[in-house]
Amino acid sequence: MINISFWNILWTVFNLLILFIAFKHFFFKPIANIIAKRQEEANEVYGKAEAKENEANELAKQYEEKLASAETEKKQIISDARKSADGQYQQIVADAKANAKDIRDKAIADAEGEKKEIIASAKKEIADMVVNATTKVVGSKTGAEVDSELFNEFLGKAGE
Amino acid sequence: MTLAEKLVEELNCETVFTIHLGGLDIPILESVVVTWIVMGVLILLAIFLTTGLRTQNISKKQAFAELVYEKLTGIVGGTLGEEGKAYTGYLTTVLLFIGLSNVIGLFGFKSPTKDLNVTAALAIMSIVLIEAAGIYHKGAKKWLHSFIEPVPIVTPFNILDVFTRPLSLCMRLFGNVLGAFVIMELLKIVVPPVIPAVFSLYFDIFDGLLQAYVFVFLTSLYLKEAIE
Numbered sequence: 189m190i191n192i193s194f195w196n197i198l199w200t201v202f203n204l205l206i207l208f209i210a211f212k213h214f215f216f217k218p219i220a221n222i223i224a225k226r227q228e229e230a231n232e233v234y235g236k237a238e239a240k241e242n243e244a245n246e247l248a249k250q251y252e253e254k255l256a257s258a259e260t261e262k263k264q265i266i267s268d269a270r271k272s273a274d275g276q277y278q279q280i281v282a283d284a285k286a287n288a289k290d291i292r293d294k295a296i297a298d299a300e301g302e303k304k305e306i307i308a309s310a311k312k313e314i315a316d317m318v319v320n321a322t323t324k325v326v327g328s329k330t331g332a333e334v335d336s337e338l339f340n341e342f343l344g345k346a347g348e
Numbered sequence: 349m350t351l352a353e354k355l356v357e358e359l360n361c362e363t364v365f366t367i368h369l370g371g372l373d374i375p376i377l378e379s380v381v382v383t384w385i386v387m388g389v390l391i392l393l394a395i396f397l398t399t400g401l402r403t404q405n406i407s408k409k410q411a412f413a414e415l416v417y418e419k420l421t422g423i424v425g426g427t428l429g430e431e432g433k434a435y436t437g438y439l440t441t442v443l444l445f446i447g448l449s450n451v452i453g454l455f456g457f458k459s460p461t462k463d464l465n466v467t468a469a470l471a472i473m474s475i476v477l478i479e480a481a482g483i484y485h486k487g488a489k490k491w492l493h494s495f496i497e498p499v500p501i502v503t504p505f506n507i508l509d510v511f512t513r514p515l516s517l518c519m520r521l522f523g524n525v526l527g528a529f530v531i532m533e534l535l536k537i538v539v540p541p542v543i544p545a546v547f548s549l550y551f552d553i554f555d556g557l558l559q560a561y562v563f564v565f566l567t568s569l570y571l572k573e574a575i576e
Contacts, residue, residue, distance in 0.1 A: 191464075192464065192465060192468070193375070193377065193465050195374055195375055195377075196375075196377050196379065196380060196463065196465035196466070196469075197465050197468055197469040197472065198469075199376070199377075199380045199383075199469075200379075200380065200383060200460075200465060200466045200469030200470070201469045201472070201473055203380065203383045203384065203387060204441075204442070204445065204469065204470070204473060206387065207387045207390065207391070207441055207445055208437065208438050208441045210387070210391045210394070211390070211391070211394055211437065211440075211441045211444070212437050212441075214391060214394040214395050214398055215394035215397070215398055215413075215417070216417070216421075216437045216440070218398040218401055219398060219401070219413060219414060219417040220417075222401040222402070222403060222410075222414075223414065223417075225403050226403040226404070229403050229404075
């Protein structure tokens with residue numbers, strides 16, 4: 189009980205050291221290791237999740253930007269198309285007007301020319317006919333020379 | 349056999365066998381044998397609890413092992429602080445050892461802590477650890493200087509501390525276990541059979557575990573003081 193025994197103290201010290209080493213080896217280390225490992229795994233999972241989230245955010249941002257740029261591009265294209273269509277329309281209309289005017293002018297000029305020609309040819313024919321008729325009349329009846337002269341004069345005036 | 353004789357017989361630590369090593373006779377006392385039993389139980393329990401550890405889908409056994417680990421290192425590490433973290437393992441081992449040694453009397457063994465030599469060894473290891481940790485953390489010069497702190501006049505008391513601290517640790521544990529044992533034996537003789545069982549809850553279990561905690565708590569307190 190209260191006898192001090194050197195050997196007993198030594199044995200107890202020895203036993204305690206053994207127990208400590210055994211506990212360190214069999215209890216503290218494995219559990220500390222497994223807890224650390226789990227922490228590591230959890231950190232890894234969290235890290236991965238965070239990276240994924242960042243990536244997703246990045247992508248969403250990119251898509252948004254793309255959508256916005258597509259919208260403006262669309263507007264640009266539509267307004268461009270409108271402008272060019274308007275110009276073309278004006279061009280076409282102007283061309284058509286000019287064309288129509290040309291055609292009309294030409295038609296008028298043609299008609300005028302033809303009219304003149306017809307009139308000229310008619311005049312000539314009439315004159316010829318009159319000359320023929322007059323010659324025939326003059327051949328048979330000399331008394332009509334005066335009348336022929338008068339008649340020519342009249343035609344000349346009418347042909348102008 | 350008188351009561352006194354019976355008590356003395358219960359208290360005596362017999363030499364179980366002697367190892368003859370060369371010219372040396374090394375006696376193995378009862379307390380050492382019981383210490384081996386305590387160690388065996390603790391180590392087997394530790395091995396049982398830490399087999400098949402996994403990081404995910406842990407078994408109930410592992411959950412219990414981790415709980416015990418966290419609680420024990422929490423209790424001990426709480427007093428030690430961040431700097432003394434390295435000593436948590438030893439002090440937790442001591443806590444478990446004293447705790448089981450104190451309650452092993454319930455299973456019919458003589459508590460090793462009822463032997464003064466065992467508590468003395470524990471106290472010696474504590475003071476050696478405390479002073480060694482002081483020298484390691486502060487350096488020899490500062491450690492020596494700590495004896496004249498806060499004023500040189502307290503130096504004798506500081507030196508005395510080196511001896512009184514382990515002595516008080518040793519005697520407190522021994523005295524408590526012995527006292528509890530004597531009271532329990534008396535109660536068993538005087539008022540059997542129900543009342544001793546009730547008191548046993550306090551003297552054998554509560555006091556035993558409390559003294560284990562007190563021993564470790566004081567050691568870690570001194571240790572913290574020494575390494576600061």
